[in-house]
Amino acid sequence: MQRYFVDFEIQPHETFTVTGQNFQHLVRVMRAKVNDCAEFVSSDHLVYVGRIQALTTHEAVLLAENRLEAQVELPLEVTIACGLPKGDKAEFIVQKGTELGARHFTFLPTQFSVAKWPANKVDRKLDRLQKIAHAAAEQSHRTFIPTVSYANSLKTLIKQPMQFKIVAYEESAKQGEHTKLHQEIMKMQTANSVLALFGPEGGLAGQEVQTLEEAGFVSVGLGPRILRAETAPLYLLSAISVFKEMR
Amino acid sequence: MQRYFVDFEIQPHETFTVTGQNFQHLVRVMRAKVNDCAEFVSSDHLVYVGRIQALTTHEAVLLAENRLEAQVELPLEVTIACGLPKGDKAEFIVQKGTELGARHFTFLPTQFSVAKWPANKVDRKLDRLQKIAHAAAEQSHRTFIPTVSYANSLKTLIKQPMQFKIVAYEESAKQGEHTKLHQEIMKMQTANSVLALFGPEGGLAGQEVQTLEEAGFVSVGLGPRILRAETAPLYLLSAISVFKEMR
Numbered sequence: 001m002q003r004y005f006v007d008f009e010i011q012p013h014e015t016f017t018v019t020g021q022n023f024q025h026l027v028r029v030m031r032a033k034v035n036d037c038a039e040f041v042s043s044d045h046l047v048y049v050g051r052i053q054a055l056t057t058h059e060a061v062l063l064a065e066n067r068l069e070a071q072v073e074l075p076l077e078v079t080i081a082c083g084l085p086k087g088d089k090a091e092f093i094v095q096k097g098t099e100l101g102a103r104h105f106t107f108l109p110t111q112f113s114v115a116k117w118p119a120n121k122v123d124r125k126l127d128r129l130q131k132i133a134h135a136a137a138e139q140s141h142r143t144f145i146p147t148v149s150y151a152n153s154l155k156t157l158i159k160q161p162m163q164f165k166i167v168a169y170e171e172s173a174k175q176g177e178h179t180k181l182h183q184e185i186m187k188m189q190t191a192n193s194v195l196a197l198f199g200p201e202g203g204l205a206g207q208e209v210q211t212l213e214e215a216g217f218v219s220v221g222l223g224p225r226i227l228r229a230e231t232a233p234l235y236l237l238s239a240i241s242v243f244k245e246m247r
Numbered sequence: 248m249q250r251y252f253v254d255f256e257i258q259p260h261e262t263f264t265v266t267g268q269n270f271q272h273l274v275r276v277m278r279a280k281v282n283d284c285a286e287f288v289s290s291d292h293l294v295y296v297g298r299i300q301a302l303t304t305h306e307a308v309l310l311a312e313n314r315l316e317a318q319v320e321l322p323l324e325v326t327i328a329c330g331l332p333k334g335d336k337a338e339f340i341v342q343k344g345t346e347l348g349a350r351h352f353t354f355l356p357t358q359f360s361v362a363k364w365p366a367n368k369v370d371r372k373l374d375r376l377q378k379i380a381h382a383a384a385e386q387s388h389r390t391f392i393p394t395v396s397y398a399n400s401l402k403t404l405i406k407q408p409m410q411f412k413i414v415a416y417e418e419s420a421k422q423g424e425h426t427k428l429h430q431e432i433m434k435m436q437t438a439n440s441v442l443a444l445f446g447p448e449g450g451l452a453g454q455e456v457q458t459l460e461e462a463g464f465v466s467v468g469l470g471p472r473i474l475r476a477e478t479a480p481l482y483l484l485s486a487i488s489v490f491k492e493m494r
């Protein structure tokens with residue numbers, strides 16, 4: 001069933017009104033009629049099946065029928081931070097990372113970033129990425145729309161208070177270090193916050209990794225193969241899902 | 248270090264000659280000079296560091312120095328089979344799936360496939376996908392180049408002898424079934440063959456899943472979120488890596 005996010009609290013067994021883009025999609029794209037249903041995520045992250053009671057040219061009135069109980073959110077609040085990647089890879093990371101359960105994305109310039117986000121374009125880029133996160137959250141049946149933000153530097157990023165801070169470091173993988181990620185994930189408890197940092201195409205500089213380790217980040221390898229900048233976050237999110245949701 | 252696949256057996260401490268596209272890349276793109284090194288994967292899947300001894304206009308003579316011992320291949324022989332996906336998603340699946348350790352890819356028409364591969368274009372499509380697998384195998388430092396093939400139908404596919412056969416089925420995920428994949432992976436032993444089938448954008452038909460189950464396929468869910476057709480194989484490969492390579 002199609003899923004939409006609304007920016008108000010839905011009350012069970014009461015009616016609510018859908019307008020704007022949700023209305024357009026529901027009626028123009030899905031061609032929904034009176035008595036048809038869709039899923040609506042309330043601003044408190046609860047999901048209701050809404051049945052259309054009435055339609056005008058610009059709004060739909062729905063009745064909130066049953067609430068869906070399924071737990072679809074990753075049990076950890078994971079932030080994926082990436083050194084600015086090239087081309088459309090930021091879009092790719094946000095789309096796939098949303099499907100795989102990330103709660104926040106942060107992009108930041110690092111030493112080996114070839115891509116630049118000029119100051120006057122940051123807002124436009126974030127807007128576009130936020131829209132991708134929104135669509136992917138609907139499509140993958142999330143109850144949270146991940147946030148997308150920009151950090152000016154590594155210094156800004158590492159100040160964020162987080163319970164777990166990890167950095168994916170290619171050299172760790174090359175040295176056959178494959179157990180640390182597992183160890184870290186095993187320590188994580190439900191609702192913990194996790195910040196995971198990934199380098200851009202050229203990786204992170206040794207000096208950056210040193211700064212990060214001094215700030216409490218744990219260097220982890222992501223298996224024995226060299227993963228591209230945009231694949232590494234997906235591996236990490238899958239690993240967290242596998243250990244925390246699959247057993 | 249740049250990695251190349253050669254189609255002959257390299258002998259340790261002996262010289263070997265590189266021509267064609269590998270030569271072009273080594274000398275024109277990487278601008279390698281006499282005494283520079285690169286990694287070469289021998290046809291027996293062993294990896295040697297080769298040092299350039301001499302260069303002409305069309306070939307490089309190298310000495311096979313030390314052999315690299317790192318185990319980079321997934322310990323299982325995994326075939327990813329996908330209902331024909333739309334657009335460039337087959338390319339995406341092959342590129343990312345190669346990074347994540349798949350050994351074979353098979354594409355096949357299924358009931359809900361919107362995309363079609365006309366008979367006269369199959370070879371060209373496979374050629375292109377095989378090139379993507381080759382480049383991704385070099386880039387991710389694999390010692391096998393995954394194969395890419397086309398199957399005419401589900402019937403052809405399910406005849407393949409495999410030790411494990413699984414099918415990713417969205418309904419399993421929706422029903423909160425998250426343990427079967429874990430159970431199946433735990434049964435897999437080193438060098439076992441695994442065939443994992445994924446539907447196209449519209450998923451698999453209930454009848455197809457029934458046919459598959461009758462042929463010994465196990466239906467598994469891939470966590471609680473709905474994954475896109477091209478994301479699901481990456482989750483599966485990551486899950487196998489996490490359980491078999493990370494601990």
